[in-house]
Amino acid sequence: MEFLVNLLGALFPYDWLEPLFMRRALIGLLLIAPTCASMGVQVVNFRMAFFSDAISHSAFTGVALGLILGIHPQLSMILFGVLIGCGVLLLARKAEMSTDTIIGVFFAAVVALGIVIVSARSGLVRYFEGVLFGDILAISNSDLWVMLGLCTLVALFQWIGFNRLLLLSMNQPLAHSRGIKTTLWELGFGLLLALLVMISLRVVGLLLVTALLVVPAAAARNLARSAGALFWWAITLAGASSLGGLYLSFHWGSATGASVILVGVGFFVASFGYKLMGRRG
Amino acid sequence: MSQAAITLQDVSVTLGGQIILDRMNATVERGALTAVMGPNGAGKTTLLHAILGLIPYSGRILFGSSEKRPRLGFVPQRLDLDRGSPVTVRDFLSLALTQRPLWAGIGRQTDKDIRDVLEQVSVGAVLRSPLGKLSGGETQRVLLAQALLNQPQILLLDEPASSVDLAGEALFCDLLEQIQKQLDITTLLVSHDLAVITTHARYVICLKHGIVCSGPAGDTLTPENLKKLFGPHINLYTHSHSHPLPTD
Numbered sequence: 001m002e003f004l005v006n007l008l009g010a011l012f013p014y015d016w017l018e019p020l021f022m023r024r025a026l027i028g029l030l031l032i033a034p035t036c037a038s039m040g041v042q043v044v045n046f047r048m049a050f051f052s053d054a055i056s057h058s059a060f061t062g063v064a065l066g067l068i069l070g071i072h073p074q075l076s077m078i079l080f081g082v083l084i085g086c087g088v089l090l091l092a093r094k095a096e097m098s099t100d101t102i103i104g105v106f107f108a109a110v111v112a113l114g115i116v117i118v119s120a121r122s123g124l125v126r127y128f129e130g131v132l133f134g135d136i137l138a139i140s141n142s143d144l145w146v147m148l149g150l151c152t153l154v155a156l157f158q159w160i161g162f163n164r165l166l167l168l169s170m171n172q173p174l175a176h177s178r179g180i181k182t183t184l185w186e187l188g189f190g191l192l193l194a195l196l197v198m199i200s201l202r203v204v205g206l207l208l209v210t211a212l213l214v215v216p217a218a219a220a221r222n223l224a225r226s227a228g229a230l231f232w233w234a235i236t237l238a239g240a241s242s243l244g245g246l247y248l249s250f251h252w253g254s255a256t257g258a259s260v261i262l263v264g265v266g267f268f269v270a271s272f273g274y275k276l277m278g279r280r281g
Numbered sequence: 282m283s284q285a286a287i288t289l290q291d292v293s294v295t296l297g298g299q300i301i302l303d304r305m306n307a308t309v310e311r312g313a314l315t316a317v318m319g320p321n322g323a324g325k326t327t328l329l330h331a332i333l334g335l336i337p338y339s340g341r342i343l344f345g346s347s348e349k350r351p352r353l354g355f356v357p358q359r360l361d362l363d364r365g366s367p368v369t370v371r372d373f374l375s376l377a378l379t380q381r382p383l384w385a386g387i388g389r390q391t392d393k394d395i396r397d398v399l400e401q402v403s404v405g406a407v408l409r410s411p412l413g414k415l416s417g418g419e420t421q422r423v424l425l426a427q428a429l430l431n432q433p434q435i436l437l438l439d440e441p442a443s444s445v446d447l448a449g450e451a452l453f454c455d456l457l458e459q460i461q462k463q464l465d466i467t468t469l470l471v472s473h474d475l476a477v478i479t480t481h482a483r484y485v486i487c488l489k490h491g492i493v494c495s496g497p498a499g500d501t502l503t504p505e506n507l508k509k510l511f512g513p514h515i516n517l518y519t520h521s522h523s524h525p526l527p528t529d
Contacts, residue, residue: 045366096297158382158384159382159385162382162383162384163376163379163380163381163382163383166368166372166376166383167376169361170360170361170362170368170373171357171359171360171361173329173330173333173335173355173357173439174355174357174360174427176333176334176335177333177335177353177354177355177437178376178377178431221365221366221367224367225367225369225409225411226367226368226369226371226372226383226409227367227368227369227372227383227384228372228382228383228384228385228386228387229367230367230368231382231383231384232384
């Protein structure tokens with residue numbers, strides 16, 4: 001990974017890419033943002049933005065539990081998020097209630113539990129800034145390896161599952177009639193999404209991680225004219241947002257994650273304008 | 282009488298503690314169009330889902346003499362897709378033909394097969410149209426096309442014309458009957474539209490949580506059976522231009 005970081009510096013000798021941490025941040029962003037955007041295509045299809053919000057907000061509690069139980073907070077945060085994802089998905093299948101309601105209950109539970117733990121142990125508060133806002137500038141080479149592993153896993157998942165999940169999002173009985181194991185794919189997607197959300201917290205923090213999933217996919221919808229183009233537009237816009245956001249944050253001295261999201265929202269507004277003009281034309 | 286393509290033996294379905302189908306016995310004749318009819322909530326869609334293996338049931342469902350499912354083509358009522366979705370008819374139909382993800386491109390042979398099947402259902406012009414922007418009638422034809430791409434031995438249709446007007450429904454059913462005869466596919470059509478059933482179905486299964494009556498359409502659709510099925514306020518009027526009802 002060190003080789004890649006050095007290569008980036010040699011190929012693009014710009015002042016803003018001179019610091020080592022900026023080059024690591026760019027590689028991290030270019031790994032995670034397009035990965036999130038590709039999964040965001042299905043998040044939009046399945047209307048699961050609220051699900052990813054609930055998972056990201058469980059990070060608070062996951063970190064707090066890790067600190068209390070003596071487990072590495074990063075690990076406890078990821079495990080707790082995946083556990084909450086499992087809980088939501090399994091209960092949504094069993095309870096005769098809308099998925100939104102189930103997610104709402106889990107959302108309330110994890111946030112309330114986090115607040116109770118943090119308020120009872122005031123010394124824990126200092127750990128939460130990174131969880132809230134993310135800290136992409138502080139990532140290490142080992143973080144980049146984790147991100148690369150996740151990116152590869154999602155790419156493999158999208159190769160095998162893209163068509164299946166698309167059909168599943170349109171009509172479950174039809175997907176089943178084509179031999180797609182609908183339960184397995186729904187659960188698999190939910191769990192991978194939970195894992196991705198927890199690892200992506202490092203980039204933009206829990207308040208904005210859902211935007212990393214949804215904004216590029218929403219902008220891509222305004223531009224794409226087929227399902228394949230939707231996928232590539234989402235990935236391209238996520239990559240461009242990462243590059244633009246990191247560059248602007250360097251010059252403005254602003255938070256990197258939030259800058260990346262703002263550039264993404266800019267792309268959404270522009271793409272929406274383009275779509276409106278297309279309708280008039 | 283021809284051989285049965287589907288035989289239901291004491292099939293029961295209970296969902297959420299409620300009995301939806303109760304010890305149902307029936308046969309679906311091979312190579313014919315059989316209609317499943319009944320009032321709302323009678324268990325028509327549940328029956329299709331049991332045949333598809335989508336929900337648990339007790340009893341046996343035989344396909345010929347085996348419980349192994351043959352290739353089934355399924356036409357749902359509608360797709361859950363918003364109007365802004367960029368998924369095109371070409372994308373949707375390629376899902377039936379290839380495992381390669383859509384983002385990796387659609388091959389030439391797949392493209393040709395899609396064009397052919399769209400011509401077969403008379404909507405060749407919608408190839409690159411977004412699915413969410415099709416009319417009700419076009420959507421139903423595209424849904425029929427995706428079922429045919431699978432080269433099914435049995436075609437299952439769940440109220441396929443529920444979202445189109447009467448003229449569109451008549452056109453769709455004419456097309457369905459024509460394809461069914463051309464390809465000699467066993468077809469099971471769920472509908473509560475008596476006009477559709479009397480015009481196109483050779484056999485009927487009347488359902489109200491279990492079988493009320495079944496057999497050739499002409500013998501089965503009697504005023505007594507219809508009253509048992511739908512209540513006292515139902516009557517069957519045969520128009521002069523309708524086909525005569527088939528009998529044994």
